[in-house]
Amino acid sequence: xxxxxxxxxxxxxxxxxxxxxxKSDLHKVLHPIAGRPMLMHLLGGLAGLAPAATVVVVGDKRxxxxxxxxxxxxxxxxxxxxxxxxxxxxxxxxSLAGFDGIVxxxxxxxxxxxxATVLRLCGALDxxxxxxxxxxxxxxxxxxxxxxxxxxxxxxxxxxYKDASDAERAVDLCxxxxxxxxxxxxxxxxxxxxxxxxxxxYYLPDVATGAIGEGKRVRVIETDAAEVAGINSRAExxxxxxxxQAFKREEAxxxxxxxxxxxxxxxxxxxxxxxxxxxxxxxxxxxxVRVADGATIRAFSHIEGASxxxxxxxxxxxxxxPGAVLEDKAKVGNFVEVKKAVLGxxxxxxxxxxxxxxxxxxxxxxxxxxxxxxxxxxxxxxTVIGERAFIGSNSALVAPVKIGADAIVGAGSTVTRDVMxxxxxxxxxxxxxxxxxxxxxxxxxxxKKAAEKKA
Numbered sequence: 001x002x003x004x005x006x007x008x009x010x011x012x013x014x015x016x017x018x019x020x021x022x023k024s025d026l027h028k029v030l031h032p033i034a035g036r037p038m039l040m041h042l043l044g045g046l047a048g049l050a051p052a053a054t055v056v057v058v059g060d061k062r063x064x065x066x067x068x069x070x071x072x073x074x075x076x077x078x079x080x081x082x083x084x085x086x087x088x089x090x091x092x093x094x095s096l097a098g099f100d101g102i103v104x105x106x107x108x109x110x111x112x113x114x115x116a117t118v119l120r121l122c123g124a125l126d127x128x129x130x131x132x133x134x135x136x137x138x139x140x141x142x143x144x145x146x147x148x149x150x151x152x153x154x155x156x157x158x159x160x161y162k163d164a165s166d167a168e169r170a171v172d173l174c175x176x177x178x179x180x181x182x183x184x185x186x187x188x189x190x191x192x193x194x195x196x197x198x199x200x201x202y203y204l205p206d207v208a209t210g211a212i213g214e215g216k217r218v219r220v221i222e223t224d225a226a227e228v229a230g231i232n233s234r235a236e237x238x239x240x241x242x243x244x245q246a247f248k249r250e251e252a253x254x255x256x257x258x259x260x261x262x263x264x265x266x267x268x269x270x271x272x273x274x275x276x277x278x279x280x281x282x283x284x285x286x287x288x289v290r291v292a293d294g295a296t297i298r299a300f301s302h303i304e305g306a307s308x309x310x311x312x313x314x315x316x317x318x319x320x321x322p323g324a325v326l327e328d329k330a331k332v333g334n335f336v337e338v339k340k341a342v343l344g345x346x347x348x349x350x351x352x353x354x355x356x357x358x359x360x361x362x363x364x365x366x367x368x369x370x371x372x373x374x375x376x377x378x379x380x381x382x383t384v385i386g387e388r389a390f391i392g393s394n395s396a397l398v399a400p401v402k403i404g405a406d407a408i409v410g411a412g413s414t415v416t417r418d419v420m421x422x423x424x425x426x427x428x429x430x431x432x433x434x435x436x437x438x439x440x441x442x443x444x445x446x447x448k449k450a451a452e453k454k455a
Contacts, residue, residue, distance in 0.1 A: 008052040008101035009122065010183070012092040014204075015039060015108035016059030016079040021233040027061040029108035030068055031237055033244050035287045036269040037068060038231060041111035048115030052101060055092040056108065084201030085177065086193040093187050103186040105204060106178045109231045111240070113178065120221050121180045124153075130185055130216035131208050133158070134178035138225040144174035145205055147220050155218040158205040163197050173220070175205055176228035185211070244269075252279075268304075280316070288322065306338075309345075327362070341372075344387065356380075361387035361405065369394040386421065 019028030029039040036044075043054065054074040058065045059082050066076050077091040089105045096103065102122055106113055117134065124132035133155065135147045146168050148157040158175060159168050181189065186207065193206040208218045231237050248267040249259060256275035259265050264281045271285045274293035283297050286304025291297065295308050298315030305322025308314060311329040318332045323340030326332065330343040333350035341355045344362035349355055351368035357380050358372045370391050372383040381399035385391065389403045392411030403409060404421035413427035 009049050010053040010096050010099050010103050011046050011051045012089055012105045013056045013108050014088045016057050016082055016088050018060045027064045033241050034269040038111035039108045045114050055095045057088045057091050085204035086190055086202035090190045100183050102180055103183050104180050110228050112227045117223050124219040129219040131181045131211045131218045133208055133220050134176040135173045135220040135222050136176055136225045136228050137172050141172050141174055146171045147173045147175050149220045153219045155220050158208045358383040360385045363388040365390050367391050367393035373398040
């Protein structure tokens with residue numbers, strides 16, 4: 001939701017760290033949750049603020065982040081060398097020259113932050129605070145920085161764990177690192193931050209410390225620990241994935257879908273599930289899937305980049321790849337793969353088939369073992385199957401080829417030429433019958449084997 005011009009929000013996202021604990025050649029903030037880089041999750045969450053500007057501060061592997069941000073409208077500021085989080089935030093100042101609204105500083109490895117929580121922070125500024133910080137109470141406070149605050153949320157001290165006393169470490173209100181202030185205050189306070197601490201770094205929480213030193217009010221707003229959990233390792237990434245999946249499963253069921261074994265169903269960040277959809281165990285949804293009302297997704301199916309119409313049935317053990325479109329009440333059965341193909345209303349491919357680069361008409365039936373031979377090693381070609389056509393089992397349709405409406409292709413056929421409407425096409429070698437041949441063959445082989453044993 002957009003705010004007034006004087007209270008417009010600009011987001012500064014810190015993503016300059018090396019992320020060494022991930023042990024990866026991929027930048028930490030680009031590791032995916034539900035198929036979407038965590039940085040893109042954060043940008044998506046902040047989109048609800050309609051930010052006046054978004055600046056991402058980069059350092060290590062910055063070319064990867066720059067490439068990922070292409071087309072998002074976010075701009076990049078570079079921190080080099082890297083002297084701490086306050087120093088990183090200050091690198092965004094030039095990109096926000098002339099902006100006089102509220103500046104939000106947050107971290108690219110905290111992808112669950114929501115616009116609603118940021119607006120609560122901004123509300124503290126509206127009520128007179130110079131700075132607002134986001135706190136949380138984790139089950140294990142570990143090495144988080146601590147917030148020492150009064151019962152009304154007035155912050156008395158911000159302290160990093162390494163610099164904290166035993167009494168301060170006993171406090172369970174921890175600093176998420178998320179902070180807001182009006183631009184004039186933010187830049188002035190950032191520039192005043194020193195590095196007289198255990199690490200010799202310029203710490204972002206010292207923005208709040210500086211405001212307190214000036215006699216200004218600093219407020220802490222609390223949120224759930226899950227919203228601000230940082231992701232610094234593969235284990236923490238897996239925990240974030242589990243958290244996101246649990247939320248998505250609850251959302252799907254609240255929307256009217258039935259998940260037979262919710263903990264075994266894996267969604268992508270953009271999966272759309274309609275009402276009265278049934279999803280059986282061990283189903284994986286990759287990016288770009290839409291499932292309309294009343295569809296059934298049977299066990300062990302993998303679906304990506306596909307549109308599934310109302311009342312369709314998929315699986316078990318089906319694979320729908322990008323470009324697969326199932327119109328209403330179409331059916332794709334066990335061990336069937338569909339890629340860049342449209343199955344018309346009520347069309348069926350029940351068993352053991354590959355349908356690629358094809359259009360299948362309404363009511364057509366694809367027999368077991370049928371494949372569309374769509375690739376010659378250099379180019380892909382189209383197969384078009386008309387309405388109500390019947391393709392017999394174990395047929396190979398060599399594209400480009402068209403099968404007419406109401407046509408029948410006999411089982412075991414290899415079709416290389418178009419089949420007209422209502423035509424029967426049978427492409428098989430004539431059967432040859434040799435009475436007694438098998439008996440003579442078996443007798444000869446048994447005698448040969450017995451002779452080898454005696455030798």
